Structures are given as structure tokens and as C-alpha cells.
Amino acid sequence: xxxxxxxxxxxxxxxxxxxxxxxxxxxxxxxxxxxxxxxxxxxxxxxxxxxxxxxxxxxxxxxxxxxxxxxxxxxxxxxxxxxxxxxxxxxxxxxxxxxxxxxxxxxxxxxxxxxxxxxxxxxxxxxxxxxxxxxxxxxxxxxxxxxxxxxxxxxxxxxxxxxxxxxxxxxxxxxxxxxxxxxxxxxxxxxxxxxxxxxxxxxxxxxxxxxxxxxxxxxxxxxxxxxxxxxxxxxxxxxxxxxxxxxxxxxxxxxxxxxxxxxxxxxxxxxxxxxxxxxxxxxxxxxxxxxxxxxxxx
Numbered sequence: 001x002x003x004x005x006x007x008x009x010x011x012x013x014x015x016x017x018x019x020x021x022x023x024x025x026x027x028x029x030x031x032x033x034x035x036x037x038x039x040x041x042x043x044x045x046x047x048x049x050x051x052x053x054x055x056x057x058x059x060x061x062x063x064x065x066x067x068x069x070x071x072x073x074x075x076x077x078x079x080x081x082x083x084x085x086x087x088x089x090x091x092x093x094x095x096x097x098x099x100x101x102x103x104x105x106x107x108x109x110x111x112x113x114x115x116x117x118x119x120x121x122x123x124x125x126x127x128x129x130x131x132x133x134x135x136x137x138x139x140x141x142x143x144x145x146x147x148x149x150x151x152x153x154x155x156x157x158x159x160x161x162x163x164x165x166x167x168x169x170x171x172x173x174x175x176x177x178x179x180x181x182x183x184x185x186x187x188x189x190x191x192x193x194x195x196x197x198x199x200x201x202x203x204x205x206x207x208x209x210x211x212x213x214x215x216x217x218x219x220x221x222x223x224x225x226x227x228x229x230x231x232x233x234x235x236x237x238x239x240x241x242x243x244x245x246x247x248x249x250x251x252x253x254x255x256x257x258x259x260x261x262x263x264x265x266x267x268x269x270x271x272x273x274x275x276x277x278x279x280x281x282x283x284x285x286x287x288x289x290x291x292x293x294x295x296x297x298x
Contacts, residue, residue, distance in 0.1 A: 001147060004053045006076055007066035008035035014127035015066060017042045022151035029053045050079055060087040062145060069096045077104045086112025093118040095242050098169040105164040114141055117164055119171020130154035136167030176248030176262045181218055183265035202226035239269040
């Protein structure tokens with residue numbers, strides 16, 4: 001199958017490689033000339049802009065967008081709405097907010113252009129060698145693009161999820177769960193680090209990943225990280241977030257569904273970005289006032 005790929009970052013370029021390795025022909029575009037050259041090295045046909053990319057595809061065109069969520073995705077979708085024709089298909093495989101995906105679908109529909117929102121999981125390794133995809137859009141039209149996912153997904157690693165928005169909604173919840181799982185793993189190793197025992201964290205993670213109840217890919221990644229940097233002494237404990245955990249929590253609040261683990265994990269991410277907090281100042285001051293507890297001075 002011949003399709004276009006807009007966005008050749010870590011995920012996009014690996015997806016291009018995966019597609020090319022499974023006999024798809026990709027027309028690839030990115031603002032970065034170096035990224036386009038890397039796509040050419042794996043067999044894709046680079047395009048200098050979206051106009052050239054579109055010109056190299058026969059109708060109905062299939063274009064996969066893999067750019068940062070938010071304003072960048074909005075800009076690309078708007079541009080495509082002005083260049084594509086009725087019957088063409090746009091796939092958004094990034095981490096877009098599901099309500100934005102619904103809006104993008106509505107925009108493209110005014111021109112007769114079809115839209116699929118695809119939650120993409122599995123990280124860079126999955127994008128390259130077997131990803132996980134959650135796909136929302138028209139069910140009948142899904143059959144047209146299903147061969148793409150059949151070839152590049154892990155075995156049983158893709159799912160048609162329903163109407164537009166459902167793919168990115170499912171990925172949002174997936175990432176919320178991921179936040180909580182990572183937080184629990186991190187807290188467990190934090191306790192081990194502060195205990196009187198001198199554990200080899202890499203060995204612990206590796207052992208836990210062989211038959212224990214908590215075995216997982218995340219535990220496998222933990223083992224790899226500890227092997228690369230024992231004690232993680234070269235890392236700062238700052239945990240950034242893409243927004244998916246926040247969206248999950250907002251959705252839980254809207255639906256009045258209690259999600260304390262996800263909420264706590266998100267708050268801990270925010271806390272990690274600060275060297276000091278006003279909350280901490282207030283609590284320290286109050287403890288000093290009522291109990292004479294010591295406080296650290298700057």
C-alpha cells in the first residue's frame with residue numbers, strides 16, 4: 001500500500017521503517033531536512049512539502065500524521081483540509097486529545113475527507129517492530145486501512161474501537177493507567193533505596209520480571225535503566241508529562257469516577273518539576289508554629 005507520512009520524529013521515522021519493511025511504500029515529509037534524509041535511507045520517498053507529498057499519491061490518498069498534539073496537529077490538519085479531495089483519508093497517530101480529534105474529523109468532513117484517530121502505544125521499539133494501535137473512525141472504511149495495521153502491529157496488537165474520538169480516548173485512559181503503574185514501580189524502588197539493605201536494583205527488576213505477579217515491560221525497562229546507570233545518579237528526578245494523564249483525570253472528574261492512583265501519580269509529576277513549593281513552606285511554617293519543629297532556612 002502507498003501512503004504518506006507527515007512527521008518524522010522518533011515515532012514517525014520508526015513507523016516509516018516498519019511500513020517499508022512490510023512492503024508498503026511511504027512518501028515522507030518533515031520540516032527537518034535531516035529527518036527526510038533518514039527516511040530516504042530506509043527506502044521512503046522524501047517530499048519537500050505537503051504539496052509534493054500529496055502529488056505523489058493516487059486517490060483515494062492515505063496520509064498518516066505523526067506530529068506533536070495541539071497546535072502543530074491542528075495546523076497540519078487545517079492545511080490538509082485545504083489540499084486533499086473528497087474520499088481521501090487522514091490518520092492522526094499522535095497523542096491528540098480526543099475532543100480535538102472529533103473537531104478535526106468534523107473539519108475534514110466538510111470537504112468529504114475521512115478521518116481516523118489512532119492511539120499509538122509500544123514506544124519507539126513498538127513503532128519499529130510491532131506497535132499497538134487503537135483506531136477510531138468509520139467502521140466500513142476501516143477495512144481500507146486495516147492492512148496497514150495488520151502488517152505493522154504486534155500480534156493481536158490493534159483494535160477498531162468505534163466512532164471517531166474513541167481511539168484517542170482509549171489511548172488517553174491507557175496513558176493514565178501507565179502513569180499509575182510507573183509511579184508504583186518508582187515508589188517501590190525508592191523504599192528499597194532508602195532501606196538498610198543494599199539491593200542491586202537491576203537484579204531485582206530483572207528477577208521480578210521472571211515469574212512474579214508484577215512482571216511487565218515497564219519492569220524490563222527499569223532493569224535496563226538501572227544497568228545503564230546504577231542508582232540513576234546521572235538523572236534529575238523530574239517527571240515530565242504529555243498531557244494524557246491530566247486529560248484522563250479531567251475525564252474521571254467529569255464522569256465522577258474515582259481515580260486516586262492516577263491523580264496522585266499526576267500530582268507527583270507536577271511536584272517533581274519544582275525544587276521548592278509554597279505548599280511545603282506553609283506546612284513547615286505551621287509545624288514550626290504549633291510544635292516548634294525545626295525548619296530549613298535558605
